[in-house]
Amino acid sequence: MKNFNYDVIVVGSGAGGAMAAYTLTKAGHKVLMLEAGRDYDPKTETPMFQTNGQAPLMGSSTVDKDFGFYDATVDGGWTVPNEPYTTGENSEFLWWRARMLGGRTNHWGRFSLRFSEHDFKGKTRDGLGADWPFDYPDLAPWYDKTETLVGVCGTNTGLDDMPDSAEGVLHTPPTPRVPELLVAAAAKKLGIATAPMHRAILTRPIDDRQACFWATKCGKGCSIGAAFQTTTSLLPMAKATGNLKIITDAMVRSVDVDNSGKVNAVTYVDKKTGNDITLDAKVIILAASACETARLLLNSKSKHHPAGLANSSGQVGRNITDSTGANLSAHIPALEGRPIYNEDGHTSNHLFVPWWGHKQQAKGELDFPRGYHFEISSGFHEPGASVAGNLQGYGKQLKDEVKKHFGARIAFSLRGEMLPNKDCYMEIDDQVTDKWGIPVAKFHWKWSKHELNQVTHGLKTAKALLETMGATLDKPLPSAEQAILKGGQIIHEVGTTRMGDSAKDSVTNQYGQTWDCPNVFIMDAGVFASNPHKNCTLTIMTLAMRNATWLGEQLDASTGPIAAWES
Numbered sequence: 340m341k342n343f344n345y346d347v348i349v350v351g352s353g354a355g356g357a358m359a360a361y362t363l364t365k366a367g368h369k370v371l372m373l374e375a376g377r378d379y380d381p382k383t384e385t386p387m388f389q390t391n392g393q394a395p396l397m398g399s400s401t402v403d404k405d406f407g408f409y410d411a412t413v414d415g416g417w418t419v420p421n422e423p424y425t426t427g428e429n430s431e432f433l434w435w436r437a438r439m440l441g442g443r444t445n446h447w448g449r450f451s452l453r454f455s456e457h458d459f460k461g462k463t464r465d466g467l468g469a470d471w472p473f474d475y476p477d478l479a480p481w482y483d484k485t486e487t488l489v490g491v492c493g494t495n496t497g498l499d500d501m502p503d504s505a506e507g508v509l510h511t512p513p514t515p516r517v518p519e520l521l522v523a524a525a526a527k528k529l530g531i532a533t534a535p536m537h538r539a540i541l542t543r544p545i546d547d548r549q550a551c552f553w554a555t556k557c558g559k560g561c562s563i564g565a566a567f568q569t570t571t572s573l574l575p576m577a578k579a580t581g582n583l584k585i586i587t588d589a590m591v592r593s594v595d596v597d598n599s600g601k602v603n604a605v606t607y608v609d610k611k612t613g614n615d616i617t618l619d620a621k622v623i624i625l626a627a628s629a630c631e632t633a634r635l636l637l638n639s640k641s642k643h644h645p646a647g648l649a650n651s652s653g654q655v656g657r658n659i660t661d662s663t664g665a666n667l668s669a670h671i672p673a674l675e676g677r678p679i680y681n682e683d684g685h686t687s688n689h690l691f692v693p694w695w696g697h698k699q700q701a702k703g704e705l706d707f708p709r710g711y712h713f714e715i716s717s718g719f720h721e722p723g724a725s726v727a728g729n730l731q732g733y734g735k736q737l738k739d740e741v742k743k744h745f746g747a748r749i750a751f752s753l754r755g756e757m758l759p760n761k762d763c764y765m766e767i768d769d770q771v772t773d774k775w776g777i778p779v780a781k782f783h784w785k786w787s788k789h790e791l792n793q794v795t796h797g798l799k800t801a802k803a804l805l806e807t808m809g810a811t812l813d814k815p816l817p818s819a820e821q822a823i824l825k826g827g828q829i830i831h832e833v834g835t836t837r838m839g840d841s842a843k844d845s846v847t848n849q850y851g852q853t854w855d856c857p858n859v860f861i862m863d864a865g866v867f868a869s870n871p872h873k874n875c876t877l878t879i880m881t882l883a884m885r886n887a888t889w890l891g892e893q894l895d896a897s898t899g900p901i902a903a904w905e906s
């Protein structure tokens with residue numbers, strides 16, 4: 340690229356790519372970022388101050404706005420125009436993509452829970468899946484640095500599923516809402532702890548990012564920078580170093596090799612012109628999201644890499660997992676007719692229910708190996724089209740009923756750990772291409788008994804919590820098969836290029852460096868060796884910061900794998 344002599348190309352501007360670019364540019368390295376989506380500036384484009392009453396259908400979801408009229412995904416969702424994907428026979432899989440600068444960080448839930456020592460060593464405990472090639476203490480200082488930079492509110496709890504942050508790192512969390520206190524009391528009766536949810540929301544200002552003012556739904560985007568998204572934090576900070584250039588509308592088609600099989604370039608489609616452009620590359624970081632990165636590697640076949648780039652292990656596209664998901668809600672009579680006041684807070688759950696069953700699992704008392712947590716929906720929120728629920732009637736009587744029921748429903752959303760299995764994988768569909776002729780991803784999916792037993796347990800626990808609060812469930816519990824959400828639906832897809840100790844059964848080493856191509860790194864959730872029930876993005880960013888720091892040191896060094904490769 341003319342006038343910009345970059346050291347590293349980063350593909351993708353979401354959680355992983357932006358953190359990698361921030362880390363490298365701060366360390367003085369020049370980075371060129373390629374992003375398939377369009378440019379996006381939350382400061383001017385976010386509809387955060389608009390209300391449901393101003394929107395068609397009171398802001399409800401539509402085919403082109405899956406999460407409601409004001410959702411911050413400007414281009415993307417469960418379907419992306421011109422970019423299909425396919426599923427295998429009897430497989431259901433949903434894939435959420437956001438084609439915009441900042442990727443899915445513009446509207447993610449911002450739940451940011453650390454993985455714990457249990458999470459990194461699952462296989463050692465129960466023999467299933469894979470261990471990570473390091474332990475929790477190796478990552479703990481990087482979690483502290485990431486939480487400090489990103490800004491996470493929460494509290495140290497001392498619970499075995501929630502490792503503490505260093506003193507002073509976490510921002511003060513908002514106080515629990517009345518219905519959440521009711522959940523906490525019910526959970527206590529059942530011997531289960533609740534805790535403040537950790538969210539990437541500022542409750543004190545950092546730099547020019549403001550503190551949350553507790554009013555607008557974070558999924559619309561946050562133009563004041565209180566809710567973390569790369570477009571109001573890492574990307575502007577990296578640009579301010581003078582070391583970052585971003586090309587948007589640049590859909591990377593392939594990572595290319597020279598005659599000896601060494602990676603030396605990337606080719607992208609300029610979506611505005613449809614032209615292919617090839618750029619020389621010394622070092623490439625792929626952070627296009629777990630499944631896009633795997634797709635890119637599988638599509639980058641050559642005579643030296645016939646099964647796709649970095650795929651001598653055959654593991655690219657394998658080991659894909661999502662979080663398990665299931666929902667249960669009920670009307671709580673004790674919450675009826677409360678005086679209505681502003682309970683918005685940071686507009687998501689202030690309390691949640693962390694996993695409490697490690698000890699029971701260790702004793703073999705549960706019939707599923709991995710844990711889950713409950714996210715809680717409750718309280719008074721800005722009314723939308725569904726404010727009346729199933730209530731019927733007319734006039735004042737209906738209005739009074741709606742008012743009486745408003746804020747009296749509590750919902751539990753289960754998020755659990757899934758284990759990789761041989762029936763869940765992605766590959767390239769050789770029959771279908773996207774608008775630019777790039778072969779698309781094809782997903783295969785089947786839940787195993789581990790996930791179904793876990794969901795059964797979760798539904799029973801949620802029912803017990805609701806009944807302890809005085810609810811009467813109007814229907815029998817669904818079966819786990821009926822209740823479990825589809826693969827991909829929780830949008831925590833990970834593991835497609837997993838890291839490990841050996842080139843035989845993993846794609847990268849512990850720093851995200853591919854075993855086969857020392858100048859190709861992966862810094863998205865593809866590298867996860869397992870998918871703990873805690874939402875994945877804090878760990879994507881933490882690994883990207885740690886691994887990009889390591890890469891920066893290699894670039895500075897005159898010896899080491901990168902220097903050896905360059906010579």
Ligand SMILES: Cc1cc2nc3c(=O)[nH]c(=O)nc-3n(C[C@H](O)[C@H](O)[C@H](O)COP(=O)(O)OP(=O)(O)OC[C@H]3O[C@@H](n4cnc5c(N)ncnc54)[C@H](O)[C@@H]3O)c2cc1C
Nearest residue numbers: 351353354355375442443448449450591628863874875876
């Ligand atoms: C509604 C919603 C709620 C969520 N809630 C949470 C939550 O509470 N907590 C949590 O931890 N996670 C949550 N997630 C998941 C979270 O958003 C993702 O884990 C995270 O954004 C992934 O980061 P990433 O960098 O890997 O990918 P992304 O953020 O998806 O970014 C990848 C970027 O790469 C670009 N790209 C893709 N292919 C190419 C290509 N070939 N060439 C160039 N660019 C390319 C994309 O356009 C995109 O901008 C949520 C997601 C959604 C959608």
Ligand code: SF4
Nearest residue numbers: 551555557561565566
């Ligand atoms: S609730 Fe707070 S963090 Fe969320 S969008 Fe509004 S100001 Fe930003």
